[in-house]
Amino acid sequence: MITINLYFKQAWQLMKQNRFFSAVYIIGTGLAISMVMVLAVVYYIRTANIAPEIHRDRMCYLDFVIYKYNEGNGSYSSSLGIRYVKDVVLTLKKPEAIAITTSPIYQYFQGGEMFASVAGNDDEAKISYMGCNDVFWKVYEFHFLYGKPFTESDFESGLKTVVLCRSMARKLFGKEDVIGQTVMLNEVEYRVCGVVEDVSGTLEHTYSQAWMPYTSMSNVITESVDERENTVGKLQANILLRDKHDITAVQAELEEAVKRYNTTLVGGQVTDPKIKPATLTIMGVSSSKAYLAIILFLLLFLLVPALNISGLNASHIQDRLEEIGIRKAFGAPRGTLFMQIFVENLILMFPGSLAGLLFSYGLVDLYKNILLANSYQQFITEDADVITLSAGMLMNWQVFLYAVTVCLLLNLLSSMVPVWNAIRENIVSALNK
């Protein structure tokens, strides 16, 4: 404890003595940390369990079905159809729970716009919406301010009931406690059963402003006579696994179920069903490519400042060769010397890192529409403000842990070589200076 205290004192003295060096050092580390932390924060927001998507690590998704006609080469592929969901997806036993929703892309490209209005308020508000089943509320943890989610029987009966987000309730009714009130959604009367906290647009599987049973949406559930239209449709399945390694087992079970389902089809076959694990998308680049981009970025944005600071350290240590020589002459072991300089640098790095972290929050906020938007949201320019950041997304122990790791790494990269060189220096030549 005493030595650490001593290191602190010494580092502080050095900082005061050599203001120019300290300033350059602090700015340099701050820059490095901020760039890397932008990535770390984005990575966290895209992959961590953030309410309401509290089980992202155990989720996988099924949002694509290919229907191949028996005659000719034609095939038809899109989201899941109503019968496919009933006869295939919901028969799976391995997963813990399966939430069915209208696919997020759906409302932009197939479903059309929805306008909400309330009696006594002339303004119509454009609203983003999502149809879902009752399990949705169990898989995801929404913060209900008022009321409750709709129940299984509400869902089964296709009751016209809706959960609104807080800001939309306020916009429409002028207040938030609106349970039991009615709202017109595209001229259809819905009763509000719950009001939840707003969801950030970056949580693509839950983001919406209104959630209703998809059984209440006539254009989703209307069964047609055409088996292709019942197989390929507008829904997707968000599957909660019991254990994240279950995905292969569930995939196998799905393939079995599809085989069974195919025997009931006449005009075509469902081919290549594929469950997708949660993918990382950054700036419209997804999965393995995104990881590669992150690694390249990390290398570049950590390596360059590390080289920089390394150069600074190398020059700085020249000034301290006498001191090191004397201490060595009095018998200080190399490890102690190394540790001391390492800790000193770490302390020197602290103010820069803190500033860098705060700066990175600013950058993420500034560029959130590029960094955090989903691939389909990038097409939809009018929804520029749906991506919101909460304090919990930015400040949490994982992000802080990343920051500390980056700091240590940067320090290790930048002080190792120069310090080691200095320590190895001959006592005599060091003292000769």
Next chain:
Amino acid sequence: MIASMIRQMWNERKANVLILLELLVVFSCLLYAADYLYVKYKEYKQPLGFDISHVYKVWLGVVPETSADYDTTAVHTTNGMDDFFTIVDRLEKDSRVETVGYTSGNHFHYMYFNRFATFHGKGLKRYGYVRDVDPSYFRVFKVKTADGQSWEKLEKTLENNGIVVTSSVAKAYYGSPVEGRGKDIWITNQGDADSIVYHIGEVCEPQRYQEFSSYDYAYYRNLGGRDELKKYGIEILSGNINLFVRMKPSADKPELMQQFRKDMEQQLRLGNIYLSDVTPMSYYREEVLRSALDNIRLYVVGVCFLLFNVLLGVVGTFWFRARQRIPEIGLRMAVGASRSVIFIQLIGEGLMLLAVVTLPALLIYANLAQLDVLTATSMDLSMVDRLVYSFLMAFLTLAMMIVAGIVFPAKQAARLNPTEALKDE
């Protein structure tokens, strides 16, 4: 002097390794980024093939039949489209308006409303667009012909039931844009089973959607005269017709537009049609360009980060170096080196570092170019130009940063008093 700089660098090779490595990495990245920015700049600068300055989109609303506001006694007994044409005429008569035009729902610059078409012939197949427009479209957007003449010829072509193709089409099929004039071409429109022969009356300048996209294959045909359009009901107005006005430059000021909007709201309420908004085309342009510009901004942020790092690195290294070399500098001054010689010597040493990494950085860059990882573009840019410009840009900015980083320590060193400096010895 250069020889002494090289010797100096060699003597400090150990201390120089780190800064050299940093310069190398940054130089390579800068080359890549400079090339990206150069390509984007060139794309941005290419002509668009239309002009949206002072052009506004007029949004008309139609009262639905189910609404309580629906006017069943609408003045025009024949057809609601008459109301639309009255609106067009009223706009045209307004002293603040230069000209009025309309297109079908599938043509609207900066908005991706499209109907596709495939061009055939000569064993070539090109995918593009069909754009049904009123001849007045060319007037409003000031589209030129392929040989640079104004819109009148294009307007006349459509009126005479010929089609207008873009230069890209004519160039692909007939070698040069002007050669396309008077030729016939086979086109399949989206939704049709068979292709139709069209007579190309005129070729317009190459056109594209927005500043960063490539030139499109497209052709224009007449939407149909007024009598033709009157066969449709007014429902055609909601989404199937886009109405544009070009304002006189003197009238295109925010306050004046406010007034214009207010006046028009009263004048354009006709039958079951009402004016819902007047939006400048620049609004749609900004919407479309936002993500492209955001990307460019990210690159700029990255470049600034790297450059700032170089600055810090150079300042740090040279500051210490100048201090450690105080005795040497003092000695030089004592034997007659002037302050400016000392200053130039230090700056020269910095630039020498850059000179050393230039070749390896260029090698890395050439390899990247070979691997095709450089920015892809549909524009016809010469690779040599790209290389030269990106090299110059990267080299000069880096040199500037290095000089800026050394100026302060070098000044300090040059200001030394030789006697002070030599005290140490």
